[in-house]
Amino acid sequence: MYRGRVSSVRGRWLVVIPLLLLMVACDQTSKRLAAELLEGLGPHPYMGGSVVFLYAENSGAFLGLGARLTDAARFWLFTVGVSAMLLVFLIKLHRAESWLELAGWSLIVGGGLGNLIDRVLREGRVIDFLRVGVGELKTGIFNFADAAIVAGLVVLLVASLASPPAPPRVSRASRENG
Numbered sequence: 001m002y003r004g005r006v007s008s009v010r011g012r013w014l015v016v017i018p019l020l021l022l023m024v025a026c027d028q029t030s031k032r033l034a035a036e037l038l039e040g041l042g043p044h045p046y047m048g049g050s051v052v053f054l055y056a057e058n059s060g061a062f063l064g065l066g067a068r069l070t071d072a073a074r075f076w077l078f079t080v081g082v083s084a085m086l087l088v089f090l091i092k093l094h095r096a097e098s099w100l101e102l103a104g105w106s107l108i109v110g111g112g113l114g115n116l117i118d119r120v121l122r123e124g125r126v127i128d129f130l131r132v133g134v135g136e137l138k139t140g141i142f143n144f145a146d147a148a149i150v151a152g153l154v155v156l157l158v159a160s161l162a163s164p165p166a167p168p169r170v171s172r173a174s175r176e177n178g
Contacts, residue, residue: 012094012096012102015099015102015106016093016102016106019103019106019110020106020109020110020113022110023106023107023110023111023113023114023144023145023148024110024113024114024117026144027110027111027114027115027117027143027144027145027148028114028117030129030143030144031114031118031127031129031143031144034053034055034127034129034143035055035127038053038054038055038129039055040055041054041055042054043131049133050132050133050134051130051131051132052130052131052132053129053130054129054130054131054141055127055128055129056127056128056129056141057122057125057126057127057128058125058126058127058128058141059074059124059125059126060074060078061077061078062140062146064140066078071124074124075124078119078124079116079119079120079124082112082115082116082119083116085112086109086112086113086116089105089108089109089112090109092105093105093106093109098159098162100155100156100158100159100162101156101159103152103155104152104153104154104155104156104158104159105152105156106152107148107149107151107152107155108148108149108152108153108156109152110145110148110152111144111145111146111147111148111149111152112145112149113145114143114144114145114148115143115145115146118145126143126145127143128140128141128142128143128146129141129143130142130143
């Protein structure tokens with residue numbers, strides 16, 4: 001079922017719209033809770049330090065990349081540029097051929113929307129609040145939207161590995177000579 005083709009546009013959007021709304025709601029709620037419960041406090045480690053809750057505001061992208069750019073450059077890159085990318089991803093989502101592709105693009109778009117909302121409402125900053133790891137191997141600080149984007153990429157990778165290869169294209173010259 002999940003690898004099968006998405007047959008109707010209506011069925012596609014009956015899945016996508018609630019999923020996007022749920023993703024954005026979970027992301028924004030978790031960030032609001034992080035701001036209320038963690039801001040101004042130090043790290044809160046759990047499970048022997050494997051899970052750490054801590055409040056951070058990130059003006060850059062993944063792991064703070066671009067945080068030292070000017071405000072104008074960050075606006076154009078992280079607000080305008082990401083908005084344009086999300087429009088492209090919505091087109092990819094609309095054209096998804098399998099339920100796995102649909103799920104992957106939905107996770108990416110939902111996560112992207114969650115972080116974009118933060119950038120618009122928080123003067124270009126995104127709230128991060130979670131770090132996980134084992135021993136010296138730890139992630140950077142991230143949020144629900146970031147996790148959704150990474151999960152979406154994994155789902156798209158699985159979808160690409162699960163889909164049968166496309167039949168070879170035969171050129172017009174080959175058909176005429178063949």
